[in-house]
Amino acid sequence: MYKLYGALGSPYSMKMRALLRYRRIPHLWIDGSAAREALAQVRAPVIPVLQYPDGHFDNDSTPLIYDLEARHDQRSVVPPDPAQAFIAHLLEDFADEWLTKAMFGYRWLEEVDQVQMSRWLAFDALKGGGLEASQKFAAMFRQRQVSRMALVGCTAENFALIEASTRAVLAALEAHVVNRHSLFGTRPSLAEFGIFGQLSQLGTDPTAQVMMRADYPYTYRWLAHVDDMSGFGGDWEPGFAPVVTELVRIAGEVYVPFLRANAEAAEAGAATFRMTAMGLPYEQAAFKYQIKCLRELQARYRSLDAQSGVPLASVLGENWLGLLSA
Template sequence: MTYKLFGALGSPYSQKLRALLRYRRIPHLWIDGTATREALGQVRAPVIPVLQYPDGHFDNDSTPVIYDLEARHAERRVVPDDPAQAFIAHLLEDFADEWLTKAMFGYRWLQEVDQIQMSRWLAFDNLKGGGLEVSQKFAAMFRDRQVSRMALVGCTAENFPLIEASTRAVLAALEEHVVNRHCLFGTRPSLAEFGIFGQLSQLGTDPTAQAMMRADYPYTYRWLAHIDDMSGLEGEWEPGFAAVVAELVRIAGEVYVPFLHANEQAAEAGAETFRMEAMGLPYEQGVFKYQLKCLRELRSRLAALDGAARAQVDPLIGPAWLGLLA
């Protein structure tokens, strides 16, 4: 019953899923480098991480994989038992996957110092040998490709002030919380922590972002090392919502709600791009179909909650989220 996780150290979603498998004590092998190429040929969208199941089949969308593992393995689940908490954990994981990832892209590929070091490190990780000349040639090609994609995912110099402001707001909320406890819904982690960890794990590695975290959010920076392997942790879910959860939901409502709304409106109008403003800052990018799927999923999960759960969720998420999801 051993899984194989094909990923990379420089992939936030690989780090997310590896940390989750470790916490859940699900037997697995970590495989990176050129071996991932064969696995990419087994999935519809050729992106890592790819998880090979014990029965031999492959999957690679981290969030559905997490829920599939919940159904297959009963011990140490990461979806809270309480339906209201489960919805909020999903919302925060989605926010991390779809919005905080822009910080990872921006910090890694906007400035030359980060472009050079990280392209070389990622080439080093992928090739695992072959000589410096080959590695740096691969790095240069990869760097050019990634930089050319920045506008597509909204990580431009014009957009980065909002990306950075929202990321710092998240880091500030975590910094206040993690000095008291490491988890959001009690003394055990949910899928939200792993989603957030995945993105921040890269900020904790890349030169500019790492320097920022070490200087301004040192305990959140150190927290990453703990989330990376929580296999020895024993904990419980606790009722209610911690202040940090409310703050993270508020930040997501201020930034991610207008993003999802503008993306949906543009898609319905047949537009190729959209503009929005959040936190008093402008933002523009191309329409993304995957975020439409994320929005549908959020709406479906909110609609499925019963009255008791909605009585907890609605006051927490507030008018911005309710206006988008209800």
């Protein structure tokens, strides 16, 4: 049986738990101190960590999803249509690498969120030991996370763009989920689980939760459904729903310039980069991992045959086509 080591406050842990539930892959959910011990078994010490039935450990949610696809046939989360599969991957990547900034910003920019969430995360991790020990751990963890804000681009100056793009995503979902819960038919893809992982945290943190409940109440409730879709059936459907086109457009407006600026900065040996998207400024340190994400998107796009590329052109738009064809 698989063992998923994670945490309730980790968007990628919630993403993988929901996906395993949907796919009905038997697993144990393990958090707290045991999750920390599992980190010693992987190269990059980040959760979630998945222990396989044969005993080996691995992490990084996107490669894990594709590895599980290769190992298990039932209830796939990758659409069989190559064009849809590519778009699902693109949206999952957008959620993992851009929407995560909303999670981080809402959690650590305002004091009310810093206090509650550092204490809750300490409570989750320690599972006992007394209030004094828990709050001492919370204070240290809060200081560490807040100190990393500028490094990952979640500053007060950048948050206008982060929030505007997040609200655009939420508005697109709000118009869609009142009709159906999934993006590519009546069954979920990896895109839904990627988006869910990040939004699951907005649904618990004080400031973001108030915002979601007030302005996007059905998307807020949608989170509870995606958390366990083990009872859902459904089918893939051809074409692209309006919500998919809109989410790709939003990603093209924000995530494309982010990926391009980051790659150009890394190539030039610059430590940081600046960009403007949605008419708003943004600046952060350059990261190698996002270059890997860009190269993966480009490779997947190039691997599509000509027939699959026809419907994609109208969905992707100029921003994405220019980046993917580079």
